[in-house]
Structure formats: C-alpha cells, structure tokens
Amino acid sequence: MSKVLENLRYAKSHEWAKIEGKFAFIGITDYAQHSLGVIVYVDGGEVGRTVSQFEEFGAVESVKAASDLLSPLSGTIVEINQEVIDSPESVNADPYANWIIKIEMSNQKEIGNLLDAASYQKLAK
Template sequence: MAYPANYRYTREHEWIEVTGKVGKIGITDYAQDSLGDIVFVESPKVGAAVTKGEVFGSVESVKAVSDLYSPVTGTVTEVNEELASAPEKINTSAHEAWIMKVELSDPAEVDSLLSAADYEKFIAEETGH
C-alpha cells in the first residue's frame, strides 16, 4: 500500500490532507486493515472545536471500538454524512473516505506530523516488517 505523499500522518493512524486552511481527516489503510469491517463511525458535529492529540470521535468495527485523535487543532467545518449509512467506505478506500474537515487554528501544527515515508517506517517498526 502506498500512502499518499501529500498527506501527513499521526502515530494513532489518522491522515490529514491540507488545502489552504482546511484539513480533510480520515484513518489510514493500515488502521482500517487492523480494525476489520467497520460498522459505525462517530464523528463530531459541524462547529465543534477539536484539539490536536485529543479524541474527536470513534470508529467501531466487528472487532473493537477505536478512538480517533485529531491531528490538528481547529473547528469542524464539515463531516462526511455518507459514512453514517456506509461506514464500510473506509474499508474499501481509506485514503478517500474522509471523516471530517477542520479549519486549522494553527497551520504550522501540520509540520510536526509524519510524512508518508516516516509513517511507513513507523508502521514497519510497529509490525516488525
């Protein structure tokens, strides 16, 4: 699996794609693969404040419920309503099925996130291959 080079990644397996001052956020292919079949996505409401490193929602799979951690601080401008009725979209296309969009309070926060190459290295260390 090639991870999009224009995205940034967290050690909790979220990705963010930044356009201007807005970040589109989802979970990585590695995360969806680890979770198994996703049956429910809990996302914040539009207008909610999110904080870098803090929980903003969760993803429920047939195996477990996993918290989602925001890669940035900001305000939720949009949530992917499609996931309410079709959460499995994350399983089929994790890097396109975004969960929320956030207007960044501090765009420089993105600089501290992992690049695609660094994220791939991180997964290799975590999995041992």
C-alpha cells in the same frame, strides 16, 4: 504492506490529514482500517466543535474493536462526511478517499508535528 499516500500528513495514532489551504480533511489510514477489520460504525463528532491537536473527536467501531479518533490538527469541525456515517464500510474500501471530518485549522504550524509519508510508512510496518 499498507498503502501510504505521499501528499498526506500522518499522526502516530493512524489518522491522516489532507491539507487544502486553511482546511484539512481527516480520515484513518489504510493500516488502521486493515487492523480494525470491517468497520461497522463511524462517529465524526459534531460540526462546530473545536478540537486540539491529538484530541479525540469521534470514534470508529469494527467487528473486532472500537477506537477513538484523534484530530491530527487543531481547529473547528466544519463538515462531517455523511456518506461515511451512512456507509462506514466505505472506509475499508478506500480509506484515503473516504475522509471523516473537515476542519478549519487554527494553527498551521502544527502540520510540522505530523509525519510525512516515509516516516509513517516506517511506523506502520
């Protein structure tokens, strides 16, 4: 069974969001990294780009597949985790510590559109 953290919110597309004030750190879930296999490439998009909730912002590629990354929340990308770009396999090692982008949220009400840990756990079986 995939690891799910209680303090995060989840998208049905298997991205997570860690909310810190007006910012959100975004990455992929343990379920997603396990399904993809060994991750060999991460594209975090561009700093300064504005994304809408559930809009594609980047991509992740593994030895098995490529997948678009969708932003769980609307906002502006303010930081890309260069460590993940340089060492994509770090997402496999710990998908919750190794976030991909940080956004400044433009609509915190959207958090209510995301799943809590219990709801996501049911989805990711």
